[in-house]
Amino acid sequence: MPKLRQIKIISDACCRVPSDPKTGAMHGKGKSACGFAILDAQNNQVIAERAKYLGEMSVPQAEYEGLIFALDTAVEFCRDQIEVWMDSELVIKQMNGDYCIRSQNVKPLFDTVKTLERRFLQPVRYFHHERGSFWARHADKLANEEYSRNQTG
Numbered sequence: 001m002p003k004l005r006q007i008k009i010i011s012d013a014c015c016r017v018p019s020d021p022k023t024g025a026m027h028g029k030g031k032s033a034c035g036f037a038i039l040d041a042q043n044n045q046v047i048a049e050r051a052k053y054l055g056e057m058s059v060p061q062a063e064y065e066g067l068i069f070a071l072d073t074a075v076e077f078c079r080d081q082i083e084v085w086m087d088s089e090l091v092i093k094q095m096n097g098d099y100c101i102r103s104q105n106v107k108p109l110f111d112t113v114k115t116l117e118r119r120f121l122q123p124v125r126y127f128h129h130e131r132g133s134f135w136a137r138h139a140d141k142l143a144n145e146e147y148s149r150n151q152t153g
Helices: 059-074 089-095 107-117 134-149
Strands: 004-016 030-040 045-057 078-086 125-128
Touching: 004 045, 004 059, 004 134, 030 059, 030 134, 045 059, 045 134, 059 078, 059 089, 059 107, 078 089, 089 107, 089 125
Parallel strands: 004 078, 078 125
Antiparallel strands: 004 030, 030 045
């Protein structure tokens, strides 16, 4: 396949973190998977889809691992203009410099993303979309199907 000039990456992760029985709050780590679709930005046609089981990690770690997986794959299709769309407002705001990174577990993942960005000719652009949008649901479905494939009965 010839390299495209511009692509969109739609990335998501699922992380099943147990909730506290007393408060219902979710914290800690859970079993995780990620999925993404790469679209030709000219016509929004899917040119690649991938998913991967990630194992035990926190929600932000899973989102970053999914982004790393997506950017590492995207270089096969495009080295020019990359847009990343995610429903993780935290990751998008961190990648855009709006939020600082406080977690020592996330900082190395952020640094890995920044290293991967150097593979592309133009700065990678990050956008937030709502969980209910068509492409957000599509990436979520890829992640959840991969998660389900890796669970034992």
